[in-house]
Amino acid sequence: MSVPTELNAQLERTILIEAPPATVFAYFTDSALWARWWGEGSSIDARPGGTMRILYPGNNEALGEVVAVEPPHRIVFTYGYASGEPIAAGASQVTISLRAVDRGTELELRHAFADPAVRVTHIQGWRFQLALFANLVTDTLHAEAAALADAWYAVWAETDAARRGAELARITTRDIRFRDRFGHTNGHADLHDHIGAAQHYMPGVTVNRQGAPRHCQGTLLCDWIAKNPQGATVMAGATVFSLTADGRFEAITTLPPPAA
Secondary structure, eight states, rough: OOOOOOOEEEEEEEEEESHHHHHHHHHHHHEEEEEEEEOTTTTOOOOOOOOOEEEEEEGOOOEEEEEETTTTTTTEEEEEEEEEEBBBSHHHHHHEEEEETEEEEEEHHHEEOHHHHHHHHHHHHHHHHHHHHHHHHHHHTTTTHHHHHHHHHHHHHHOOOHHHHHHHHHHHEEEEEEEESEEEEEEEHHHHHHHHHHHHHHHTEEEEEEEEEEEEETTTEEEEEOOOTSOOOOEEEEEEEETTTTOEEEEEEEOOOOOO
């Protein structure tokens, strides 16, 4: 497939994915992961000259050829449609570059077209597809987030100070920020003591997650219910967790239930 020499209509988009570059780049070199992004039947042979194929709903097929692969930072491939409309197979070029940043990976997309009008028709498509991609990567990265949330709720019933401290160190960052209607803490030591105080004033109360958690790109939302030793509900609400790329909580906010 030949690429036109004049691809002056550039579509550019940059997003942050809260995952390491190597994790992100794997989706461009592993056909099974590529198909998880683009859909069943899609594939990529990630070597110069290899075939790129995307099978969209309705059997609309995009085809291209891999031009360059530089793991885990850059991949370039041509792009067009088997039908020839709105651009022929191989008649545009996509460059995806990854850069490690503090919170994960900055992904820069550049899609070069010969026709500015065709560029415009792809803006929302890439906005949508990169959102799907960011969710796919982080959903996979945080597949154990429900268990992590359960560990957080269990900490509130852990009366052994050493074990409570070790568990907080495992599931949260050192500068963990915790907020609720009764607490405003910063860091392990402050949170550790706040939980101990809660146990003193509400002895025997346990907290458990209710239902499946909802996750979107490193933000986790869980409903919870607190019961006293007799099994009566004493409190309920929701928790918003902020996850780091290495799978720990860096910020936790507990919300009360809606007003009756």
